[in-house]
Amino acid sequence: MTENITKNPINASTLADATEAWLSVVQAYNECSATLSYHLSPLGFSLLEHEVLMNLLRFDRSTQRELSQRCYSAKSGISMLISRFERDGLIERHPSLKDKRAWCLSLTPKGQFLAQDALAVQNKVVAQMAKAFSTSDLTIITTGMTAASTILENMRS
Amino acid sequence: MTENITKNPINASTLADATEAWLSVVQAYNECSATLSYHLSPLGFSLLEHEVLMNLLRFDRSTQRELSQRCYSAKSGISMLISRFERDGLIERHPSLKDKRAWCLSLTPKGQFLAQDALAVQNKVVAQMAKAFSTSDLTIITTGMTAASTILENMRS
DNA sequence: GAAGATTGACGAGTCAATCTTT
DNA sequence: AAAGATTGACTCGTCAATCTTC
Numbered sequence A, B: 001m002t003e004n005i006t007k008n009p010i011n012a013s014t015l016a017d018a019t020e021a022w023l024s025v026v027q028a029y030n031e032c033s034a035t036l037s038y039h040l041s042p043l044g045f046s047l048l049e050h051e052v053l054m055n056l057l058r059f060d061r062s063t064q065r066e067l068s069q070r071c072y073s074a075k076s077g078i079s080m081l082i083s084r085f086e087r088d089g090l091i092e093r094h095p096s097l098k099d100k101r102a103w104c105l106s107l108t109p110k111g112q113f114l115a116q117d118a119l120a121v122q123n124k125v126v127a128q129m130a131k132a133f134s135t136s137d138l139t140i141i142t143t144g145m146t147a148a149s150t151i152l153e154n155m156r157s
Numbered sequence C: 001g002a003a004g005a006t007t008g009a010c011g012a013g014t015c016a017a018t019c020t021t022t
Numbered sequence D: 001a002a003a004g005a006t007t008g009a010c011t012c013g014t015c016a017a018t019c020t021t022c
Helices: A012-043 A047-058 A064-070 A075-087 A111-129 A135-153 B013-042 B046-058 B065-069 B075-087 B109-130 B134-152
Strands: A091-095 A103-107 B090-094 B104-106
Touching: A012 A047, A012 A111, A012 B013, A012 B109, A047 A064, A047 A103, A047 A111, A047 B013, A047 B075, A064 A103, A075 A091, A091 B075, A103 B065, A111 B046, A111 B134, A135 B013, A135 B075, A135 B109, A135 B134, B013 B046, B013 B109, B046 B065, B046 B075, B065 B075, B065 B104, B075 B090, B075 B134, B104 B109
Parallel strands: none
Antiparallel strands: A091 A103, B090 B104
């Protein structure tokens, strides 16, 4: 007999605690978005553009579909955004060797420089945020949020 | 001499940990949005409409500016959203007694019923999410995220 | 002058349809 | 038929300007 192992039996008080916790996450998420956006504006990047740059820094030769999924943005928007970046010389589209439908995207040298600038901004913000948490807190958050994502994803199937 | 007390000395490894933790939060946030949106659609509510209803359930007689701040949405959008809710009979606008510029917003009986339905959906989602965390985890998150919000807010002034 | 609310113009991103390739 | 990418129509929310009240 299999059993559903959870860290938490759900009752009225934990529901209230969980709601409060989640509201604090939503608040922090919004504050972080506003702060990141604020400090990125001198570079001329929106939050979505920033996400795309960070992804290409970590995962060279990503496809547009991969970016679409990792940035939680529709593929049509990514398509237009990449076209703009290509026109401005930040990104190069290479035809995929394995799949003729797809593009492999790479940062140009210019794109890499600007992405590094954006990364520096992100690091500054994340470093400040990290002051609110201990190392073990961060581990708890990473583990829990990853598990929560899986649970949430399963609630839509 | 005052000193900046933080839970975390920032170095390269904690920056990586903090980035990973934050990415997991962003992922969970997006999955939660998608799941909530998915389960709210039968009720015909968008995420923003849901947030407004939850806020009026908790804080009766809120003003539009208060909703705008608590829902992280521009006041113009709130104004139009409230007009729609008023037209559909979910909300009543009462002139504020203390400030003739402002409206005091209240849910009508019909609005209260629908807000309860939306709350039930939210509770279902939050309860599932809570399975990923222990009670002490939830406390750590609430405390840390609240502190992080303050830090982030201060980074824009 | 500052703040709450409203309106209109605008923009970023989504959805649906289409084309090509698998 | 399914999947990657693109285009056009559309929607939701923002920004700037305005009106009224503080």
